[in-house]
Amino acid sequence: MPERKVVVAASTGLHARPAKLFVQEAAKQDVAVQIRVGDGKPVPADSMLGVLSLGAKRGTEVTLSAEGPGADAALDALAALLERDLDAEEPASA
Template identity: 50%
Template structure:
């Protein structure tokens, strides 16, 4: 399993719009994607799960990916969390 810690840089955190973008991108990969904040771990392809983490700017999350395209998934998902684009 690949793992990466990312400090969220989005000004509004992982609210509805960026969470939707994150989940859609996660779903485009064949790997299983997870997001962990503190002691809560959720499926990165679930909008309800991702929103339930209540990730704000400055929070650190751990992204996990397991599968053939795990590294590519982590690279792409990290970019969603650190850029305002």
């Protein structure tokens, strides 16, 4: 099963807006992605409550995992998102 270890860059960690953006992007993927902190229990990356329950702050290393066709691309996209400070970016206009 492919995995990516990523350090959360958002200044508020995976809370509020960064968590919402991450969960929305995870829901768009063609494969189910899981996220965990350390050796903790993985949670679905497309679950807002699951992601918030991780308590991931800025600088926390998380592990993303997925299985199946497209897993590597999904993990790359989500890892790239977590590596950005989503709090510092302007929201996209609707």
